Amino acid sequence: MNPLNRLDLYKQMVRIRQYESRILQEYHADKKPAWDIGAGLIPGEMHLSAGQEPSAVGVCANLKQGDAITAPHRPHHFALAHGVDMNAMTAEIYGRDTGLCRGKGGHMHLFDPENHFSCSGIIAQGYPVACGQAMAFKRKGTDHVAVAVAGEGAANQGAFHESLNLASLWKLPVIFVIEDNDWAISVPRSHSTANASNADRASGYGMPGVRIENNDVEAVFEAAGVAIDRARAGGGPSLIEIHTLRLWGHFEGDAQAYRGADLDTLDARDPIPLYAATLAEIGDLSMDQVASIAADAAAEVDAAITFATSSPFPTADDALLHVFA
Amino acid sequence: MHDVGVVGIVANPSSARDIRRLVADGAFVTTNDKINMVKRVLTGLHSVGVDRAISMTDLGGISAALADLANGPTSRAWPRVDFVDRDLSQSAADTTAAVEAMVAAGVGAIVVLGGDGTNGVVASACGDVPIASISTGTNNAFPRSAEPTVVGIAAGLVATGLLDADEVAARSKTLTVLSGRHRHRALVDVAITTHDTVASGAVWDSSTVREVFLCFAEPDRIGLSSIGAHLRTVRRADPVGLYLRLGTPAVAAVRVPLGPGLMADVDVAEFAEIPLGSTLTVRTPSGVVAVDGERAFRFGPSDAVTVSLAADGPRAIDVERAMELASARGVLTRTVGRPQQHQISHQQ
Numbered sequence: 115m116n117p118l119n120r121l122d123l124y125k126q127m128v129r130i131r132q133y134e135s136r137i138l139q140e141y142h143a144d145k146k147p148a149w150d151i152g153a154g155l156i157p158g159e160m161h162l163s164a165g166q167e168p169s170a171v172g173v174c175a176n177l178k179q180g181d182a183i184t185a186p187h188r189p190h191h192f193a194l195a196h197g198v199d200m201n202a203m204t205a206e207i208y209g210r211d212t213g214l215c216r217g218k219g220g221h222m223h224l225f226d227p228e229n230h231f232s233c234s235g236i237i238a239q240g241y242p243v244a245c246g247q248a249m250a251f252k253r254k255g256t257d258h259v260a261v262a263v264a265g266e267g268a269a270n271q272g273a274f275h276e277s278l279n280l281a282s283l284w285k286l287p288v289i290f291v292i293e294d295n296d297w298a299i300s301v302p303r304s305h306s307t308a309n310a311s312n313a314d315r316a317s318g319y320g321m322p323g324v325r326i327e328n329n330d331v332e333a334v335f336e337a338a339g340v341a342i343d344r345a346r347a348g349g350g351p352s353l354i355e356i357h358t359l360r361l362w363g364h365f366e367g368d369a370q371a372y373r374g375a376d377l378d379t380l381d382a383r384d385p386i387p388l389y390a391a392t393l394a395e396i397g398d399l400s401m402d403q404v405a406s407i408a409a410d411a412a413a414e415v416d417a418a419i420t421f422a423t424s425s426p427f428p429t430a431d432d433a434l435l436h437v438f439a
Numbered sequence: 440m441h442d443v444g445v446v447g448i449v450a451n452p453s454s455a456r457d458i459r460r461l462v463a464d465g466a467f468v469t470t471n472d473k474i475n476m477v478k479r480v481l482t483g484l485h486s487v488g489v490d491r492a493i494s495m496t497d498l499g500g501i502s503a504a505l506a507d508l509a510n511g512p513t514s515r516a517w518p519r520v521d522f523v524d525r526d527l528s529q530s531a532a533d534t535t536a537a538v539e540a541m542v543a544a545g546v547g548a549i550v551v552l553g554g555d556g557t558n559g560v561v562a563s564a565c566g567d568v569p570i571a572s573i574s575t576g577t578n579n580a581f582p583r584s585a586e587p588t589v590v591g592i593a594a595g596l597v598a599t600g601l602l603d604a605d606e607v608a609a610r611s612k613t614l615t616v617l618s619g620r621h622r623h624r625a626l627v628d629v630a631i632t633t634h635d636t637v638a639s640g641a642v643w644d645s646s647t648v649r650e651v652f653l654c655f656a657e658p659d660r661i662g663l664s665s666i667g668a669h670l671r672t673v674r675r676a677d678p679v680g681l682y683l684r685l686g687t688p689a690v691a692a693v694r695v696p697l698g699p700g701l702m703a704d705v706d707v708a709e710f711a712e713i714p715l716g717s718t719l720t721v722r723t724p725s726g727v728v729a730v731d732g733e734r735a736f737r738f739g740p741s742d743a744v745t746v747s748l749a750a751d752g753p754r755a756i757d758v759e760r761a762m763e764l765a766s767a768r769g770v771l772t773r774t775v776g777r778p779q780q781h782q783i784s785h786q787q
Contacts, residue, residue, distance in 0.1 A: 118636060296653040310470040310500035313456045317467035332638040340461045349690060396737065 116176055116339065123331050125173060127167040127386050130191045132411035133200070134162045136310050136419060137190070148270075148367070155211055155423070158220045163191035165329070165361030168267050168385050172334025173261060173354075176342045182230035182247040182260040184240030187211050187222045188293075189233035192263055198226045204418040210425035216436055217428045230260075235331050238271035243291065245277050248318065249284035254326040257346040259287045267298025268354070269312045278319040278353070287345035289338065290316075290353040294325075294382050295360035300372040316353040323353040329385045359383050445491045445520030446518070446598045447541030447568075449534055449561055450477055450551035452499020454576045456552050462643045464700030473552055473575055474504045476587040478548050480573070481517040483591020483671035487771070492518045493544055495537030495609065498527055529614050531560045538564035545600030550590060553730040555662075562613070562753040569597050569608035571756040578641075578698050580627045580734055581611075585758045592771075593761040601770050604754060607761040609676055611752030612654040612715070616728055616735075618744040623730040626753075628653050628663045629746050634727040637734045645685070645703040646743040649723040651682040652746045653712065662732055667694040670710050671695050675755070680748040684722070718747040718774045
């Protein structure tokens with residue numbers, strides 16, 4: 115298990131939050147008319163991960179180069195925490211030729227073969243892909259692992275159950291990460307799921323399943339570390355459900371009328387100020403560091419946006435290139 | 440005085456989902472298992488004349504399922520089930536408030552489904568009301584193993600007055616930890632570890648443990664208390680606890696089940712009884728304090744940490760003793776016809 119480095123965890127969470135905050139601004143900046151999701155600097159739907167940083171940062175701090183992640187439609191925090199190049203990722207989100215997929219995928223289709231990172235807008239379809247990656251790792255005799263990430267709503271898809279079954283049967287080095295942010299778009303779990311915790315569902319497939327409460331990056335780091343070490347050592351798959359927090363809408367433009375009083379307490383539950391306070395209390399973080407870490411993150415994100423916006427669009431002549439894998 | 444025949448039910452929806460499922464072979468006690476156990480408890484309660492149960496509510500699906508069943512079309516031999524109606528925070532505060540409401544409503548006993556942690560929370564609010572505990576955690580010493588139907592019967596016998604609580608529900612010991620603004624109470628153990636993070640909570644590696652304070656130490660239990668149990672058995676009713684300092688030079692080495700399917704060889708440098716009413720100071724300069732096996736808070740060299748042993752815990756119903764008394768006194772036995780010893784005849 116990697117040693118716990120609190121400052122690194124904090125910096126990565128701040129970096130991701132800064133990224134999502136700037137994309138939020140950019141997304142709405144030039145979207146006229148506001149109801150046309152094709153308009154503006156960033157075309158298409160946008161699903162941002164503010165509040166869910168602890169899950170990505172806690173999990174990815176235990177990964178190494180060559181490990182794989184499949185992420186869902188809300189992928190930025192896992193992409194950044196897993197080392198996907200911020201410039202190429204941002205250019206993809208802006209639909210530019212320098213992007214990860216030459217600008218043809220957009221924010222829900224970030225594919226980075228070098229870092230074994232992919233994501234998909236099709237709910238739960240990263241689960242079987244991760245099983246395939248894990249099977250490849252196992253057959254090659256490496257100690258790499260695959261991490262499949264999706265939300266608690268995705269755990270009601272057939273692909274989830276099929277993947278858990280095969281992963282357990284074949285003892286694949288895969289870690290199923292469920293980000294439970296309480297809302298499957300606008301549906302609470304109590305309206306969709308017969309189990310109170312998806313961690314319990316693991317028992318039906320003969321693998322360990324744990325649930326991490328409180329959106330606590332150190333608790334995620336520890337549990338993921340144990341699960342990943344277990345998978346590397348040939349112990350097979352496991353499931354980690356992380357109770358996290360969606361600070362913003364399901365998509366940008368979501369008025370969230372369905373959330374009610376849940377919205378009133380969001381600021382108090384924001385994991386980044388809470389973690390900063392914890393680190394300050396134990397003397398691991400000063401006010402000067404808070405400012406400099408935020409400034410460094412802002413500079414990196416601004417540079418990535420500049421890189422994206424100064425990059426060319428794909429041309430009409432390229433429309434039929436690279437569209438089949 | 441309590442109302443005759445009213446019993447509270449506390450079922451922790453979150454127990455048994457912790458990291459011990461990963462680091463050891465911790466049990467899967469799923470929500471559906473817990474619902475099933477509550478049903479068996481209700482059946483047991485009803486069988487001895489309990490006519491009303493008050494259940495806590497939760498957002499984990501237990502109380503919702505219970506409400507469906509209790510109000511559903513299938514008639515069941517259950518007490519009437521009422522619910523503590525309040526806003527939920529999805530934290531231990533829900534349990535505390537529910538228990539306070541049950542005590543105010545005059546329950547004669549409370550059945551608790553959870554681990555050591557859940558029992559500790561109930562203990563903070565139940566006052567003199569006896570509790571009967573069913574283990575649904577991953578690593579428990581306080582609740583003994585028993586079939587929930589039988590726990591329901593035992594709790595019902597106490598609540599209805601068919602058994603005297605003083606005979607079957609002895610007062611538990613507690614350990615109170617004080618350090619600055621931190622105040623915690625344990626029903627089983629307080630451990631001082633070298634962790635520098637509270638993180639996922641559980642303590643599963645004995646090499647991280649420096650000092651252990653125990654309310655009791657029974658050799659048939661798992662967890663930190665089992666370390667002490669193999670040096671000196673301390674029963675729940677004994678007027679002492681146990682202090683252990685781990686490490687070398689060792690005065691003893693013990694092999695114990697520290698968790699479910701998790702054996703550990705532990706060096707003990709020092710052990711001594713703790714008299715009831717005494718307060719000890721933690722000697723380890725810094726680390727994390729764990730309460731009933733869960734890491735609770737960090738402390739440093741400038742933080743004094745004290746641990747006190749007292750007999751101020753909940754009255755815990757001894758289910759085995761309750762059922763033996765019920766049997767000996769024929770509480771659940773109805774003589775039919777003329778009592779006679781049945782003779783086995785051997786025919787050619």
